[in-house]
Amino acid sequence: MRNNEQRVLFLGFEALLSPIRLFATSCRVLVFSIVNIRLHGREITNQMFESAVLSLPIILFSLTIVSLMSILEFSWHMKLVLKQDALVPGFSMVLMVREVAPVVTAMLLTSRVGASIAAELGFMKVTEQLDQLKLLSVSEVEYLVIPRWVGCVFASITLTLASLVTSICVSTGIASRFMNYQPHEFFNTLFVFTKAFDLGGGLLKAFCFGTIIPFVSCVCGLSCQGGSRGVGQAATRAVVQSCLFIIFADFFLSYWLWTF
Amino acid sequence: MLKAINKGIEGLGRWAEFSIRVFKTFTSKGVSSTSLVEQMYHVGVRSLPITIVSGLFVGAILAIQINLQLKDFGAQTFLGGLSTSTTLRNLGPVLIAFLLSGRVGAFTSAELGTMAITDQLNAIRCLGMDPVEKIVVPRLVALTCSSFLLLILGLGMTVVGGVVISSAHLGVNPIQFSQNISLFVSSWSIGIGVVKSFLFGLMIGTISCFFGYHTAGGARGVGRAVKRTSVATLVSIILMDFLVSTALESLKTFFEIMANS
Numbered sequence: 001m002r003n004n005e006q007r008v009l010f011l012g013f014e015a016l017l018s019p020i021r022l023f024a025t026s027c028r029v030l031v032f033s034i035v036n037i038r039l040h041g042r043e044i045t046n047q048m049f050e051s052a053v054l055s056l057p058i059i060l061f062s063l064t065i066v067s068l069m070s071i072l073e074f075s076w077h078m079k080l081v082l083k084q085d086a087l088v089p090g091f092s093m094v095l096m097v098r099e100v101a102p103v104v105t106a107m108l109l110t111s112r113v114g115a116s117i118a119a120e121l122g123f124m125k126v127t128e129q130l131d132q133l134k135l136l137s138v139s140e141v142e143y144l145v146i147p148r149w150v151g152c153v154f155a156s157i158t159l160t161l162a163s164l165v166t167s168i169c170v171s172t173g174i175a176s177r178f179m180n181y182q183p184h185e186f187f188n189t190l191f192v193f194t195k196a197f198d199l200g201g202g203l204l205k206a207f208c209f210g211t212i213i214p215f216v217s218c219v220c221g222l223s224c225q226g227g228s229r230g231v232g233q234a235a236t237r238a239v240v241q242s243c244l245f246i247i248f249a250d251f252f253l254s255y256w257l258w259t260f
Numbered sequence: 261m262l263k264a265i266n267k268g269i270e271g272l273g274r275w276a277e278f279s280i281r282v283f284k285t286f287t288s289k290g291v292s293s294t295s296l297v298e299q300m301y302h303v304g305v306r307s308l309p310i311t312i313v314s315g316l317f318v319g320a321i322l323a324i325q326i327n328l329q330l331k332d333f334g335a336q337t338f339l340g341g342l343s344t345s346t347t348l349r350n351l352g353p354v355l356i357a358f359l360l361s362g363r364v365g366a367f368t369s370a371e372l373g374t375m376a377i378t379d380q381l382n383a384i385r386c387l388g389m390d391p392v393e394k395i396v397v398p399r400l401v402a403l404t405c406s407s408f409l410l411l412i413l414g415l416g417m418t419v420v421g422g423v424v425i426s427s428a429h430l431g432v433n434p435i436q437f438s439q440n441i442s443l444f445v446s447s448w449s450i451g452i453g454v455v456k457s458f459l460f461g462l463m464i465g466t467i468s469c470f471f472g473y474h475t476a477g478g479a480r481g482v483g484r485a486v487k488r489t490s491v492a493t494l495v496s497i498i499l500m501d502f503l504v505s506t507a508l509e510s511l512k513t514f515f516e517i518m519a520n521s
Contacts, residue, residue, distance in 0.1 A: 058491065058495060061495065062494070062495055062498045065498050065499060065501075065502045066498060068502065069350060069501060069502050069505060070350070072505070073346065073349060073350050073505075077342060077345060077346065077444075080444060081335075081338060081342065091329055094328075094329060095325060095329070098325060099321070099322075099325050100351075103355075107355075107358045107494065108491075108494055110362075110490075111361075111362070111487070111490035111491050111493075111494050112487065112490075112491050115366070115483070115486050115487040115490050116483070116484075116487045118483070119480070119482070119483020119484065119486060119487060120483065122479075122483060123479050123480050123483055126479050127479070193329070193332075227479060228373075228374050228377045228378065228478060228479035228481075228482045229370075229374045229482075230479075231370075231479045231480075231482050231483045232369075232370025232371070232373055232374055232482040232483070232485075232486055233370060234483075235366065235370065235482075235483050235486035235487065236362070236363075236366040236367050236370050236486060239362035239366050239486075239490050240310065240359070240362045240363045240366070243314075243358060243359045243362050244310065244313070244314070244359070247314055247317045247318065247321075247355075247359070248317065250317075250321055251317050251320055251321050251324075254321055254324050254325065255324060255429075258324070258325075258328055259324060259328075259429065259430075
């Protein structure tokens, strides 16, 4: 029993450390060999397309519903506290920019992009395609990890912005339909509390989440073992660990950016 | 575009057909208690740490954000009530269910997918038994029950997380925090949280079993099944959240009108 606990603890530490190690390796490859690095341009554009463009419909659909919900809930709470809903647009926009848009986008990206990265790399590992890459002396960090990193960061930032635009449109529509607002009136009060710093913080969050997802998933995929069962486990682990890391990072970033 | 919509609707229909088949098997044949307990352990007990941790952090994050908005108005006395109410009604169940769908749903779909790929389901069929009865039903019942219980535990932990962060760093002590909770959080709000938890559990269970059971195409297929499961559960959780809130709100208005007349 004690042995088992030690093993679990060890595995936990390894799960925490190996994405960081891969991140350090990629940074080293990027920085120290910036002269003779081979950036695989075709791969990078492919990954950008895969993670940003193909996730666009599902993220826009989900964020439409989420922002719809959040504005209705906010007006309910405001009516409870202040007996009026004049401050609803400002408040809900602040929460949207700081919290909801980056986190929900990142969670959806995790399930779409993270799982598919882990499954793809795991499949390559199981079918010994990675060994073939090694034989061809193609670096797996250069060829596999860095394109996914660039694609995922690009996707995370652009999709967060897209979801913000969606949420502005949706909440304007909902407010003018259900809450006796005129659209221009609503739009004017939308940015009362939101500062440029909030938008910057939200985008910084998006950047961090976009970095977390590919590294955690790449580690899970590259360390996959044991046939089809291993591929499934790798994809599962990628989703779970990225979600956990995203929640942790979100907590620390919120605390560091806005509480001080 | 049209093709994609067509395919989506077809998938929805096949999912509904599969769910109905599983429920029919469940009601007619029941479920063996030993395999149910085993699955509950695998799915439920082993997801306890992740649920507790995510609940704590979700509560803390929302308390921080709502505190920032209230601080400018000097209305920090409302912090406890507002953050608890927001978390219980809406954001808490959704965020915790996101994490659980990864832990529980993707796990089950990977396991069932591996069974389908390695012909274990066909082997059960060859032995003259129904794989839905032997494999799927215990998993689905265990998944639904344990996700429901875990979500409620997670919702409880969000309150703890909010109390801890606000007394440690936001300058609101636990007594101030809990004073307003009863003002904002009615039993109706808790009921909304519970109903949502149950439906999220049901969605996670049926969707992950559906994609796992219908896996084809080797190791690549297993990866694809996991990806599809997590995307479909996330979207269905968000959709369910909206539908349940709207339905329960209109039900409440209906009850109020009935009570007044």
